[in-house]
Each structure stands twice: as C-alpha cells, then as structure tokens.
Amino acid sequence: MSYLSFPENLMIIPGLSPVVGTGAEQTSIPISLKNVQKMWAVVYLNTVGTDAVAVVPQTDALVAFGSAAVLINAVPVWINLDADVSDAWTRATDAVNYTTEVDNNGKMIVFEIDPSSFRSTTVATDDDCFRISLTAVDITDYSAIFYIVIPRYVSKSDTRTYITD
Numbered sequence: 001m002s003y004l005s006f007p008e009n010l011m012i013i014p015g016l017s018p019v020v021g022t023g024a025e026q027t028s029i030p031i032s033l034k035n036v037q038k039m040w041a042v043v044y045l046n047t048v049g050t051d052a053v054a055v056v057p058q059t060d061a062l063v064a065f066g067s068a069a070v071l072i073n074a075v076p077v078w079i080n081l082d083a084d085v086s087d088a089w090t091r092a093t094d095a096v097n098y099t100t101e102v103d104n105n106g107k108m109i110v111f112e113i114d115p116s117s118f119r120s121t122t123v124a125t126d127d128d129c130f131r132i133s134l135t136a137v138d139i140t141d142y143s144a145i146f147y148i149v150i151p152r153y154v155s156k157s158d159t160r161t162y163i164t165d
Contacts, residue, residue, distance in 0.1 A: 006148075015041065015145035021049065021137035028145040030063045030131040033115040037150040041113060041132055044083065044145070046106045049138020055109050056097040056135065059118055059127035069127065071096040076112040083108045 006012055015028030033039060043055050057075070058068040074094035080086060084106035092098065098109050111132075118127045132145055 009150070011147075011149040011151060013147040013149060015132065015147050016134075016143060018044075018142060018144040021139050021141040021143065023139045024137065026134045026137050026143060027058075028132045030060065030065050030129050031147060031149075032063055033113070033118075033128050033130055035152045036115050037152045039113040039115070039130070039150070040148045041111045041130070042146050042148065043109045043111075043132060043134070043143065044106065045100055045109070045134070045141065045143045046084075046104070047100050047102050047138070047141050048104050049140040050102060051136040051138050051141075052099050052102050053137055053141065053143075054097060054099045054133075054135040056133045057111050057113070058131050058133055060129045060131075061127050063129045065129065065131060068131070068133070071117070073117045075114070075117060078110040078112075080108045081105060 004010070013031060015031070016026060019026065041057060045053055047053055057071050058065070059071060060066065060068050074096055077092040077095050077098055078089050079092050079098070080089050081101070082105045100107060113130060115128060134143055137143060
C-alpha cells in the first residue's frame, strides 16, 4: 500500500482566501500548470444573497492573465450543494463552468483539471496558466478557493513554485 501525504505528494495552494462578496466579480490567484500532472480546483461558496454565482475556470498563456479564456474542453465537475451539513459528493455533468443556485447552503464545486486538456490544434498558443472567476458575488455571499496539485515530478524536496511562470 502506498502512502499519500499532502505536504509531500500533493501541493495545496490557496487560490482565494476566504472573503465576503463585494457585489462584483472575484478572481483567484493564477497558477502555472507547466509542472503539474493534475490539479483540482476546490471552490467553497455560501450564496445567501440574491444572485446565482457563475464559477468560471479560465486559462491564459501567462500568469499575468492578459487575455483570460474559458476552457476549450469540458472537465469533470463534482458538487456538494449542502457542504455545511453533508459530505456527500455528486458527479455533475462535465462542463467548462458551473452556476450555483441561490440558497443559504454552503456548497463546494470541484473542477478536475488535466493540463493536457488545454491543448488544441486550432489555437495558436497553448495556455498553461489557470485561475477561477466568480461572477456576481453578492455582498452577503462568501467564498474561498484552493488548488490541490499533483506535481509532474514528485519530490520530497520540491522547490518549484506554481504561482509564477
């Protein structure tokens, strides 16, 4: 049996510190997926306001994110729409984004990202940077995002960073 350790085998990267909504779009910090085998973007939302929130993964060629694009391929999505009281997960339909319902429940949405899915024969440049945009986050809503990364080259002494190119 293999031993799995978050700090040694998986990287945990905060994408958006817990924050109360501003009535506007929020975006997570971008990360580079150049040295990533697979990544899960975990979004926690509590939508007590009056608007649904669109959770939109975005890509770009640079972590500076000059021209954010939506995903070109649908990815696996998991949801827990009552995360404050339940640990039951449901596999949603593969998608390029997810829009929440308005209710007083804490909810979690997980996007499974395989960096190779960003490649396209019709796109001039391949994107390898990632972030999430949350649209219309009401001032009574709160959110947080973090990334769980499987490094392409696992090492107990890995000094690579994922928040720069």
